[in-house]
Amino acid sequence: MFELANPNRFQKFAKRILPWVAGIAVAAMGAGLVIGLFLAPPDYQQGESVRIMYVHVPSAWMALGIYTAIAVASGCFLIWKYPLADVLARAAAPIGAGFTLITLVTGSLWGKPTWGTWWVWDARLTSVLILFFLYLGYIALRNAFEDPTRSAKAAAVLALVGFVNVPIIKWSVDWWHTLHQPASVVRFDGPTIHASMLIPLLLMATGFAAFFTVLLLIRVRSALVARKIRALRLVQAGAGPHIDEA
Amino acid sequence: MDRIEAFLTMGGYGEFIWPAYAVAFAVLAALLAWSLRELRRNERTLRNLQPNGPDGRRE
Amino acid sequence: MTAFLLLLRHELKLSLRQANESTSAVFFFLLAALLFPFGVGPETSVLARIAAGVIWVTALLAALLSLERLFQVDYEDGSLELLAVAPVSMEVIVFAKSIAHWLTTGLPLLVVSPVLALLLQLPASAIGTLALAMLLGTPVLSFLGAIGAALILGSRRGGVLLALLLLPLLVPVLIFGVAAVDAAAMGLDPIPRLGVLGGFLVLALGLSPWVSAVALRQALE
Numbered sequence: 291m292f293e294l295a296n297p298n299r300f301q302k303f304a305k306r307i308l309p310w311v312a313g314i315a316v317a318a319m320g321a322g323l324v325i326g327l328f329l330a331p332p333d334y335q336q337g338e339s340v341r342i343m344y345v346h347v348p349s350a351w352m353a354l355g356i357y358t359a360i361a362v363a364s365g366c367f368l369i370w371k372y373p374l375a376d377v378l379a380r381a382a383a384p385i386g387a388g389f390t391l392i393t394l395v396t397g398s399l400w401g402k403p404t405w406g407t408w409w410v411w412d413a414r415l416t417s418v419l420i421l422f423f424l425y426l427g428y429i430a431l432r433n434a435f436e437d438p439t440r441s442a443k444a445a446a447v448l449a450l451v452g453f454v455n456v457p458i459i460k461w462s463v464d465w466w467h468t469l470h471q472p473a474s475v476v477r478f479d480g481p482t483i484h485a486s487m488l489i490p491l492l493l494m495a496t497g498f499a500a501f502f503t504v505l506l507l508i509r510v511r512s513a514l515v516a517r518k519i520r521a522l523r524l525v526q527a528g529a530g531p532h533i534d535e536a
Numbered sequence: 537m538d539r540i541e542a543f544l545t546m547g548g549y550g551e552f553i554w555p556a557y558a559v560a561f562a563v564l565a566a567l568l569a570w571s572l573r574e575l576r577r578n579e580r581t582l583r584n585l586q587p588n589g590p591d592g593r594r595e
Numbered sequence: 596m597t598a599f600l601l602l603l604r605h606e607l608k609l610s611l612r613q614a615n616e617s618t619s620a621v622f623f624f625l626l627a628a629l630l631f632p633f634g635v636g637p638e639t640s641v642l643a644r645i646a647a648g649v650i651w652v653t654a655l656l657a658a659l660l661s662l663e664r665l666f667q668v669d670y671e672d673g674s675l676e677l678l679a680v681a682p683v684s685m686e687v688i689v690f691a692k693s694i695a696h697w698l699t700t701g702l703p704l705l706v707v708s709p710v711l712a713l714l715l716q717l718p719a720s721a722i723g724t725l726a727l728a729m730l731l732g733t734p735v736l737s738f739l740g741a742i743g744a745a746l747i748l749g750s751r752r753g754g755v756l757l758a759l760l761l762l763p764l765l766v767p768v769l770i771f772g773v774a775a776v777d778a779a780a781m782g783l784d785p786i787p788r789l790g791v792l793g794g795f796l797v798l799a800l801g802l803s804p805w806v807s808a809v810a811l812r813q814a815l816e
Contacts, residue, residue: 435749462770
């Protein structure tokens with residue numbers, strides 16, 4: 291693990307595992323799609339619409355998991371000053387925001403036949419919406435500074451503050467929802483999950499996680515190349531390493 | 537033919553299920569395309585910056 | 596402690612001299628909240644139902660308005676760097692500044708909120724709870740806000756970025772602030788909800804100066 295903190299070793303490692311992870315992603319998502327759309331039975335209450343679950347729920351897992359990963363990486367970056375942890379956090383953020391967006395849109399598409407409207411201030415969907423804003427804030431702060439070190443550190447602090455707040459927000463939103471909720475409305479996680487549903491769900495989740503890893507490896511590689519370019523430009527500008535002291 | 541139609545309409549839920557899957561995979565594909573393009577652009581810039589191999593440096 | 600009081604006095608003197616900070620927050624609060632009757636109509640029952648929410652949301656936005664400048668002026672004229680090398684810990688500086696921000700924005704908002712409550716038809720029985728809820732909730736805005744204000748120092752985008760960073764974090768304060776007032780308006784016991792707000796305040800008081808100090812030191816590097 292510590293060896294991978296070296297960017298060059300990471301590049302080599304990434305190159306070696308990329309095809310394998312990509313293979314897992316394609317296979318798991320393909321199998322998940324086939325089973326989820328063709329073979330899994332419709333839910334006795336929600337009918338075929340339950341098939342949206344196979345993209346919605348794994349996306350929600352990814353959205354929360356990636357935010358957690360960003361917070362952990364940010365902590366490693368602030369405490370032990372691993373530069374690679376910061377690169378990982380930065381590379382993961384847009385992917386996490388993407389999964390959050392998928393969760394929101396598929397939730398809305400699932401909500402229409404279930405509740406009859408495109409959006410309901412359901413406790414889960416509302417929490418995901420707030421998570422989406424946490425992601426947007428993180429990405430916006432990362433891009434708000436000229437100086438890359440400053441943006442890295444500020445974003446790391448923000449990620450940790452946001453992460454500490456996630457359970458508080460979740461709990462508050464759940465409480466707020468039960469306060470205002472008439473009990474008759476169908477809960478979003480309504481269907482009890484049978485094994486026949488669990489298989490495509492887990493396949494999709496595996497596929498998404500592998501796809502996330504592929505994206506992450508590509509983006510980290512890209513970021514490391516960009517860093518090299520910055521360093522070279524400084525050298526070529528004739529300023530060399532002095533520029534750091536200016 | 538009927539089976540294909542039944543599959544596409546999904547018991548009346550097709551208009552929600554198909555867009556859900558389409559959006560999900562469109563977002564993922566967009567992320568992949570964007571990340572790959574960025575990587576290629578960066579690698580090309582790096583190659584132009586160091587024409588004589590990794591140690592190439594203009595004096 | 597004496598350093599803290601000196602800093603606080605300095606801050607208050609500064610904001611009194613500028614004086615527009617508090618007045619602009621209060622004016623924004625009044626104007627924004629008083630637009631709502633025009634938006635939703637003058638029916639007493641509708642206004643009474645949304646009064647607590649309107650007051651809380653506009654108070655939150657009014658507090659945000661002035662938060663952007665919490666450290667900005669000191670950062671730009673270099674006095675923040677002087678303070679950083681002074682024999683006072685950064686945490687104390689943040690604490691003094693947050694308290695000063697609350698005294699110049701949160702407190703004035705609290706003072707005028709009963710007037711708004713009357714205009715928006717909030718039941719008179721809930722006005723005491725509104726004041727209490729704002730007494731517990733608005734300092735959270737100042738203290739959590741200090742983290743955001745420290746993080747955005749020196750960034751290209753100011754106010755909108757700050758709002759984007761802070762609003763998701765402030766949702767719990769909004770939820771329980773409104774819920775406490777609603778409980779009182781419906782004749783329920785607001786104490787448990789006020790208790791949660793108090794809990795948020797304790798957390799914010801304990802953690803925020805520490806985190807903001809970390810962010811401020813980064814900004815000065």
